[in-house]
Amino acid sequence: MKQFKGFIIKEFYHIFRDYRTLLILFGMPVAQLLLFGYALTNDIRNADIAILDQAKDEVSQKLTHKILSSGYFNLAQNLDSEADIESAFRKGNIKQVLIFEPGFARKIQTEGSASLQILADASDPNTARILTSYVMGIVSNFQNEELATMKMPVQIRPEVKMLYNAEMKSVYMFVPGVITVLLLLISAMMTSISIAREKEMGTMEVLLVSPLPPIQIVVGKVVPYIILAFVIAMLILFLGNVVFGVPIRGSLVLLMFFSIIYIVLSLSLGVLISSLVDTQQVAMLISMVGLLLPTILLSGFIFPIENMPVILQWIANIIPAKWFIIIMRGVMLKPVGLENLWFETLILLAMIVVFIGISVKKFKVRLE
Amino acid sequence: MRTIIYILQKEFTQIFRNRIMLPIIFVMPVIQLLILAYAATYDLKNINTWIVDLDQSSASRELIGKFEGSPFFTIKAYSPDFESGEKAMDEGKVDLIIQIPAHLERELTREKSASIGLTVNAINSATAGLANAYTTAIIQDYNKNLITKIIGKQANMPIAIEYSYWFNPELDYKTYMVPGILVLLVTMIGLFLAGMNIVKEKEIGTIEQINVTPITRYQFIAGKLLPFWIIAMIELAFGLAIARLFFAIPVLGSLSLIFGVAAVYMLVVLALGLIISTVSDTMQQSMFVSWFFMVIFILMSGLFTAAESMPEWAQTINIINPIAYFIKIIRMIMLKGSGFRDIYDLFIALVIYAVAALSFAVWRYRKVT
Numbered sequence: 001m002k003q004f005k006g007f008i009i010k011e012f013y014h015i016f017r018d019y020r021t022l023l024i025l026f027g028m029p030v031a032q033l034l035l036f037g038y039a040l041t042n043d044i045r046n047a048d049i050a051i052l053d054q055a056k057d058e059v060s061q062k063l064t065h066k067i068l069s070s071g072y073f074n075l076a077q078n079l080d081s082e083a084d085i086e087s088a089f090r091k092g093n094i095k096q097v098l099i100f101e102p103g104f105a106r107k108i109q110t111e112g113s114a115s116l117q118i119l120a121d122a123s124d125p126n127t128a129r130i131l132t133s134y135v136m137g138i139v140s141n142f143q144n145e146e147l148a149t150m151k152m153p154v155q156i157r158p159e160v161k162m163l164y165n166a167e168m169k170s171v172y173m174f175v176p177g178v179i180t181v182l183l184l185l186i187s188a189m190m191t192s193i194s195i196a197r198e199k200e201m202g203t204m205e206v207l208l209v210s211p212l213p214p215i216q217i218v219v220g221k222v223v224p225y226i227i228l229a230f231v232i233a234m235l236i237l238f239l240g241n242v243v244f245g246v247p248i249r250g251s252l253v254l255l256m257f258f259s260i261i262y263i264v265l266s267l268s269l270g271v272l273i274s275s276l277v278d279t280q281q282v283a284m285l286i287s288m289v290g291l292l293l294p295t296i297l298l299s300g301f302i303f304p305i306e307n308m309p310v311i312l313q314w315i316a317n318i319i320p321a322k323w324f325i326i327i328m329r330g331v332m333l334k335p336v337g338l339e340n341l342w343f344e345t346l347i348l349l350a351m352i353v354v355f356i357g358i359s360v361k362k363f364k365v366r367l368e
Numbered sequence: 369m370r371t372i373i374y375i376l377q378k379e380f381t382q383i384f385r386n387r388i389m390l391p392i393i394f395v396m397p398v399i400q401l402l403i404l405a406y407a408a409t410y411d412l413k414n415i416n417t418w419i420v421d422l423d424q425s426s427a428s429r430e431l432i433g434k435f436e437g438s439p440f441f442t443i444k445a446y447s448p449d450f451e452s453g454e455k456a457m458d459e460g461k462v463d464l465i466i467q468i469p470a471h472l473e474r475e476l477t478r479e480k481s482a483s484i485g486l487t488v489n490a491i492n493s494a495t496a497g498l499a500n501a502y503t504t505a506i507i508q509d510y511n512k513n514l515i516t517k518i519i520g521k522q523a524n525m526p527i528a529i530e531y532s533y534w535f536n537p538e539l540d541y542k543t544y545m546v547p548g549i550l551v552l553l554v555t556m557i558g559l560f561l562a563g564m565n566i567v568k569e570k571e572i573g574t575i576e577q578i579n580v581t582p583i584t585r586y587q588f589i590a591g592k593l594l595p596f597w598i599i600a601m602i603e604l605a606f607g608l609a610i611a612r613l614f615f616a617i618p619v620l621g622s623l624s625l626i627f628g629v630a631a632v633y634m635l636v637v638l639a640l641g642l643i644i645s646t647v648s649d650t651m652q653q654s655m656f657v658s659w660f661f662m663v664i665f666i667l668m669s670g671l672f673t674a675a676e677s678m679p680e681w682a683q684t685i686n687i688i689n690p691i692a693y694f695i696k697i698i699r700m701i702m703l704k705g706s707g708f709r710d711i712y713d714l715f716i717a718l719v720i721y722a723v724a725a726l727s728f729a730v731w732r733y734r735k736v737t
Contacts, residue, residue: 020649024656032660036667039682044674063527089534090706095676108526115528122533123703125541126410126494127674132531133501139527155511156431156476157483158504162490163457170673173492185659193652277388281564284655285392289556292662293400293549297407302672304495306414306463309406316407326460329491336458 003212007220014194015224025228029182029236036178037171037244044130048076049096050088055104059146063116066142067098072134089121096120096131164333175240176328177301179233180321183259184266184295187229189287191270194221196283199274214363222267229263230256250335258331258341261348262324268355269320275362295321323347371583375591383561383595393561393599394606397553401607404549405615408672409541415499417441418453418462425473431484431510435466440502454487463489464499476514494673535703546615547698548671550607554630555637555691556662558600562641563658565592566733567648589730593638600634601627611702620705626698629711632718633694639725640690646732665691693718 016022053060068075076094079085088094099117101107107114118135120128165172195218198204207217237255240246248255270287277283297303298312299321305313316322323344330336338345383389417435421428435441444462447453453465467485475482486503490496536543569575578588608626611617619626641658648654668682669675669691675683686692697714700706708715 018650018653021653021656024653024660028656028660032663035664035682035685039668039678039685040673041677045677047674047676087710090700090704090710113526113528115530118529118531120531120533121704122536122539123544123699124674125533125536125539125544128533128536129539130497132533136529136531139529143526155481155514156472156507157481158486158507159483160486160488160500162496163487165490165493165496168490168493168496170493172490173494181663189655189659190652193655197652279386280651281568282386282388282392284564284651285389285560288560288655288659288662289392289553290396292556292659292666293404293552296666297404302492303408303410304412304492306416307409307411307495312403312407315403330458330460333491334458340459 003210004216004220007212007216008223011194011220011224015228025186026232026235029178029186029232030239032182033175033178033236033239034243036174037240040174041170044127044134045072046074047072047095047127047131048093049073049098049131050077050079050085050094051075052079052082052085052097052099054102055100057103057105059105059108059114060100062146063100063139063142064098067135067138070134070138072131085119094121095124095127096135098135169244171240171244172246172333173301175236175244175246176325176332177299179236179259180262180299180301180324180328181292181295182236183229183233183263184269184321184324185287185291186232187225187263187266188270188273188291189284190225190228191222191267192273192277192283192287193280194225195271195274196277196280200279215360218271218359218363222264222271225267226260226263229266230260233259233263246332248332250331250337254337255328255331258324258327258345261345261352262320262327265320265348265352265355268352268359272355272359272362275359294319298322299325301325320348320351371587372591372594375583375587376594379565379591379595383599393557394603397557397603398606398610401546401549401553401610402614405542405546408545408549410494410498411539411541412440412495412498412502415441415464415502416462417443417464417466418456419443419446420448420450420453420465420467421446422448422470423468423472427473427476428468431468431507432466434506434510438502438506457487457489463495464503466503542615543617543703544699545671546611546617547702548669548695550604550611551691551695551698552666552671554600554604554607554634555665555694557603558596558634558637559641559658559662560655561596561599562593562638563644563648563654564651565596566642566645567651567654571650585730585733589642589726589733592642593635596638596641597631597634600638601630604630617702619702621701621707625708625711626701629694629697629701629715629718632715632722633690635722636690636718636725639722639729642729643725643732646729665689668692669695671695687717688721690718690721693721 051064053064067073077088079088079097085097088097097119099119101115101117104114116139118132120132122128162168198207208214234256237248241248273286274283277286298316298319300316301321305316305322308316327341327344330341419432419435421432436443444456450465450467453462456462457465465487467487469484472482472484486500488496488499533539566575569578604627608619608623612619640661644654644657648657667673668678668686668689675686675692693714697711700711
């Protein structure tokens, strides 16, 4: 036991000696959370549009004014003819072109209907769809208010309640997401690098001939990082709560408990990676190139898993981050307790067992 | 010149000596491109819905029928009480609860207006907004039918909106995502490989051996840069072939223009990697720093969220985000067929960036340790 303690102390020295890495480790999550929390939003404001007003009459101008004063749009260009549309789009910044047909007001008077054409740049489908729905909403309000010819004689009105996130803040999505991604990558990367480094430097051999059994070597490598990663996780939670007002509606203790399970899982993934490779470079490339995008894209952090093709939904099941995000969102925002999350917890635990099992099998006491 | 060729030879031997590097550099990104292109979609196919119908009238059944008939909604369950729906939402089984109050039909006939409750899981505000829009559209459609039934003729709106989606009429997310993800993968490989390179020599100690050779700073940086540049360009060609053959994404603009821009872009990325590499002491440090910038570059590039709607200062930060430039350019060329004149400004910005970053990398590298 005394030897084991000594070993852990050695590991801590390794970590604390390199104060630059330490600074990066703590500075990174903080900087990222602040940056993302303030910068990233899902709603669209000030989108550049162009207008081709072939009517230039009272109604078309009133409607234009209404659209531009909504805050969603910014008039970048007034077009003179349809021939200009394509080049306006090609230049890249214009998201939408609105075309009022000639005699707009007159047609509404005499024929009861005039046409407004929306051309959206759908090379970004999401923006195109959202902006089109904004215009439609504005136009439909405009009809109800300004053109009294058309009042809905009878209607069902939806009353919408946005549950868990009443103001639709995107930071609610990013705080659990960023924690999940950071913990997995930092933990997996740190352990895989640290073990691969001992192998590469040759110091692994020294450790292996020491009286410490291999299992203690691995555990000793992992323990300091559990503590470090845990502190980082709490730091992010704290910042999210204080700076951005992301609530922790469930139990904090439960949240800590799950964080530790997830950290252990990420670390055991790191151990697994390092037991399969020999050099730091390969360990890093696998834990970064191999994990970064799948963790961001297949975990449900940004894109909901239900919308993916069925095969991908299956693949998503082996992404640890997917399960942890469900848990984090559940405990932080909903809130639900262990009774609703036991299934996810079991999966995380099972993954730990599998990862450690494979690493133990692959762990070579001898170096070639 | 001969010196550089020798350095190149040395670098390539070093990179591919480890046999696992070849699949990591070429196979892993390709697999990711194939899989992840399908994952990155906001297309709501499947809004899991819980229906609470307290009215049980023909009006409410007609409204529910509309939701059942829509391909976007999957009705998970019906219940006479709201609480069990809310519980299902807590458990993550449904994302939308439609609550039809008692006396819906009576109110519609008497008051001409009635309201129904929609409860949306808003943790992901983007999808919540879309789910809300889809639901509202269905209700509007229902309203229109209702009016038609009452007036007896088709209700006409004074302003008829026609819309068309250019460049991607079917709103296919893959068309949008494949070029973007390809850029990310190429960038990651380039940045990480370059970021690890010099620092690796430092850590192993071989940098001293290079320092005592007559190689100049420029030759050294060029020799460190070119191998990764070549790898990245091959990788890009690979990815574009997949985009064309597998995803059937057309390249409307000129291919040579894409490669021309990519050539400059990769210089920027690799120079950044080399800068990180020269200022770090250990591979671990260099990796954490590269990773830090990579995550920021990715999430702020406008690939997953709209870059235009970020606050002013955040858009200013994007000036140093190479990914933002390249994603914009590659999309313009591939999907819109933009020519050199359309991308001129962005291209010049990239060139300036490349020159600045490269000069800094050369200046920062000293032959002393």
